[in-house]
Amino acid sequence: MRFVLLFILLPLSFFGQDANDSLRSQRYFEDQFYLGLSYNFLLNHPEGSNQRNLSYGLQAGLIKDIPLNRSGTKSIGIGAGLALNSYYSNLVANLSNDEITYSINDNITRSKLETHLIEFPLEFRWRNSTIEEYKFWRIYTGIKAAYIVGARSKFVSDTTSDGFYNTDLSRFQYGLTLSFGYNTFNLNAYYALTDLFNGSATVNGEVLQYRPLRIGLIFYIL
Incomplete structure (x- = not known):
């Protein structure tokens, strides 16, 4: 009877061990959807310019995971997504005769x-x-490239409100990224390596060289 039990259990134990070894050595992929919310800072303000109100950013997309080692602890992530970023300041853009001009106004x-x-x-x-x-x-950590598909400037005062599509921005943007955290909740930062404007926009004779810095939370969802 003992011989029969040994004959039955021994192959099962080898099978279980092989299954565990296979599981441990199997590659896995952390393909993830992501959602992000950030506070947007503007660096390199021209003289007299400052931020106001709550400048915010929203982002969402999908990242494909490519493991670099058997354990899956290191990988490359390649993704695509959409983003909306708002920047509030005392810089006012005006459109007149197809020409955009800028001024600094603290009374708006x-x-x-x-x-x-x-x-x-x-x-x-x-x-x-x-x-x-x-x-x-x-x-x-890594780099993020982006293409601005649309931009809009708007200002509101006590007597008027105006808005228009702004074409003075650098369409192609890129910068450094860093995310750190545990499970779903993670801190996220983006530092732009390109100016927000294309170099032709000036205020009081000074070229606008705003560079965004975005700090917030990013949520990774499997």
Whole structure:
């Protein structure tokens, strides 16, 4: 009887061991949807310019995961997404006779520049996850390229409100990114390496050289 039990259980134990070894060595992919919310800073203000109100950003997209090692703790992430960014300041854009001019005005109620972008993030990813563990620490760093598909300037005062599509922006944008956190909730930062405007826009004889810095939260969803 003992011989029969041994004959039955021994192959099962080898099968279980092989299954566990296969599971441990199997590659896995952290393909993820992401959603982000940020506060947008503008760096390199011209003289007299400052930010006002709540400048915010929204982003969403999908990142494809490409593992670099067997354990899956290192990978490359390539993605695509959409973003909306708003910047509030005392810089006022005016459109007259197809020409855009800029001035600094502290007496307005609100002045906003809003951009709509298609984004392409490229990340080097480190995490301490496994194929069976979905809650883990992560550090993702890389570069994000973007193309501005539309931009709108708007200002509101006590007596008037005006808005128009702004063509003075640099269409192609790129910058450095960093995400750090645990599980779904992560801190996220983006520092632009390109100016927001294309170099032709000036205020009081000074070229506008705004560079965005965005800091906020990003949520990764499997």
